[in-house]
Amino acid sequence: MGSRSRGWRGSLLLLLLSLHCSLVPWLVVSAAGGGGSGDPYVGVTIGTAVTNLLSPSDLAEFLRAQRITHVRLYDADPRLLSALASSGARAIVGVPNDELLALGSSPATATAWVSRRVLPFAGANSSSPGLITAIAVGDEVPTALPSALPVLLPAIQSLAAALAAANLSSIPVSTPLPFSVVFDPFPPSQAFFNQSLAKSFLLPLLSHLANTSAPLMLNLYPYYSLMQSNGVVPLDNALFKPLPPSMEMVDPNTLLHYTNVFDAMLDAVHVAVKNLNVSSVPVLVTETGWPSYGDRKTEPYATRDNADAYNSNLIKHITDKPGTPMRPGTQASVYIYELFNEDLRPGPVSEANWGLFHGNGTPVYLLHVSGAGGFLANDTTDRTFCITSDDADEKAVQAAMDWACGPGRTDCTAIQPGEGCYMPNDVRSHASYAFDSYYQSQGKAAGSCYFQGVGMVTTTDPSHDSCIFPGSKLWSNVTKSGGANATTAQTSDAGVSAIWRLRTGRELGFMIVFRWLLSLMAVLMTTNSNFWT
Numbered sequence: 105m106g107s108r109s110r111g112w113r114g115s116l117l118l119l120l121l122s123l124h125c126s127l128v129p130w131l132v133v134s135a136a137g138g139g140g141s142g143d144p145y146v147g148v149t150i151g152t153a154v155t156n157l158l159s160p161s162d163l164a165e166f167l168r169a170q171r172i173t174h175v176r177l178y179d180a181d182p183r184l185l186s187a188l189a190s191s192g193a194r195a196i197v198g199v200p201n202d203e204l205l206a207l208g209s210s211p212a213t214a215t216a217w218v219s220r221r222v223l224p225f226a227g228a229n230s231s232s233p234g235l236i237t238a239i240a241v242g243d244e245v246p247t248a249l250p251s252a253l254p255v256l257l258p259a260i261q262s263l264a265a266a267l268a269a270a271n272l273s274s275i276p277v278s279t280p281l282p283f284s285v286v287f288d289p290f291p292p293s294q295a296f297f298n299q300s301l302a303k304s305f306l307l308p309l310l311s312h313l314a315n316t317s318a319p320l321m322l323n324l325y326p327y328y329s330l331m332q333s334n335g336v337v338p339l340d341n342a343l344f345k346p347l348p349p350s351m352e353m354v355d356p357n358t359l360l361h362y363t364n365v366f367d368a369m370l371d372a373v374h375v376a377v378k379n380l381n382v383s384s385v386p387v388l389v390t391e392t393g394w395p396s397y398g399d400r401k402t403e404p405y406a407t408r409d410n411a412d413a414y415n416s417n418l419i420k421h422i423t424d425k426p427g428t429p430m431r432p433g434t435q436a437s438v439y440i441y442e443l444f445n446e447d448l449r450p451g452p453v454s455e456a457n458w459g460l461f462h463g464n465g466t467p468v469y470l471l472h473v474s475g476a477g478g479f480l481a482n483d484t485t486d487r488t489f490c491i492t493s494d495d496a497d498e499k500a501v502q503a504a505m506d507w508a509c510g511p512g513r514t515d516c517t518a519i520q521p522g523e524g525c526y527m528p529n530d531v532r533s534h535a536s537y538a539f540d541s542y543y544q545s546q547g548k549a550a551g552s553c554y555f556q557g558v559g560m561v562t563t564t565d566p567s568h569d570s571c572i573f574p575g576s577k578l579w580s581n582v583t584k585s586g587g588a589n590a591t592t593a594q595t596s597d598a599g600v601s602a603i604w605r606l607r608t609g610r611e612l613g614f615m616i617v618f619r620w621l622l623s624l625m626a627v628l629m630t631t632n633s634n635f636w637t
Contacts (some may be wrong), residue, residue: 128560214266
């Protein structure tokens with residue numbers, strides 16, 4: 105069905121992040137790099153439309169701190185590659201869409217590109233011969249830049265030939281395609297490729313990939329299939345949540361049962377490839393994910409809980425290696441879109457809210473994956489937080505916050521003007537911090553998150569930007585600094601602490617008066633008070 109077209113966004117920097125198996129035993133990292141073979145791995149992409157994007161050295165430090173061993177770049181920035189060489193990571197590098205014409209029309213240009221962008225980091229004489237493991241040429245070209253389609257395959261072939269001439273034929277070359285090239289994907293058994301592309305582009309591309317042992321790269325989003333299904337696709341099926349057998353999708357032609365949309369989309373691709381009489385081409389999912397926030401009316405499924413559920417369950421699904429109903433035991437590797445929220449991205453509200461982390465390194469939400477450490481050391485299985493209930497009346501929320509910050513003796517310093525949790529400046533956000541501060545101070549005792557029915561317990565860390573909630577794993581960074589969410593930004597590239605850039609500043613006079621007024625108001629209040637058919 106739908107695909108996430110990124111052609112209008114401009115150039116992106118994509119990073120594939122895969123975890124070291126010694127840190128997270130449940131995640132097996134493929135030694136085969138980007139070729140799509142070997143044990144499946146889970147990665148993450150990162151875009152550049154981020155305020156104060158980490159410098160290459162800070163990013164390399166982040167990778168080392170997280171024991172990240174595989175990265176994927178949307179271009180081949182030598183500064184970043186140099187920094188990554190010291191991090192121990194291995195990289196899939198990319199060719200931006202605006203370079204396709206030059207590479208596809210001149211083999212000499214492709215040879216020069218390999219000499220300049222690849223050989224210094226992958227050649228036998230380089231200091232990091234294993235750094236570059238694959239090349240992704242363009243991104244969603246059939247939809248993002250269709251005028252470049254005639255030169256896309258020649259560019260791939262010229263780069264592959266240049267690599268072979270440099271004795272680097274082990275580095276595969278492919279191109280990420282949008283899932284929209286697959287028509288009629290549900291049920292999977294009837295899927296086929298867009299006929300206007302099948303013989304002229306896709307068949308020659310697939311034949312080349314098969315001959316060079318390169319993967320078919322696809323951007324695959326169950327989120328968009330759900331959004332475009334007009335209620336036909338069950339939300340739980342898109343989120344990998346178990347359904348009763350009566351609600352499972354059953355392919356009427358194969359009688360295979362599908363428990364999630366992701367597997368159905370993969371098998372649709374497998375069928376479309378088979379229909380062109382091509383075999384032995386592995387699939388590599390270069391993008392998949394779920395937005396954590398969106399417009400409440402037009403993007404109702406873009407929530408933190410749904411994003412947490414999808415990405416957490418996806419990780420478990422991939423690392424359990426079940427394969428798909430059509431290909432059991434053959435599991436594709438995936439890249440989660442994306443590492444950081446791209447707050448500068450235009451478009452719908454959700455466009456800026458696909459990340460696992462904010463730009464300063466604080467988590468948007470924490471994944472729930474069993475195992476030592478969790479994905480990206482980002483697991484809250486044993487942590488709970490108290491936040492404002494989604495459907496709570498705003499006046500009741502205000503009254504409860506007034507009580508928490510007054511008679512409840514909660515430290516609400518962090519939500520005063522100038523402090524780290526003041527923004528966004530709205531009642532629900534401020535109340536969530538106050539509720540969690542009280543909840544944590546009471547040892548998460550039963551009833552301490554009730555607040556007359558407007559509080560709710562969650563396992564998703566509500567920390568954001570420079571605002572660290574008391575129950576967060578990062579809270580110790582705030583308390584060590586001696587201030588409530590006012591940790592001073594680090595200027596050095598050397599330390600991991602450079603990632604946690606938290607705002608500073610206090611407006612003490614206003615804060616004292618404001619807290620007195622809240623307490624007075626609180627006292628006054630207390631005295632008055634199947635195939636988706």
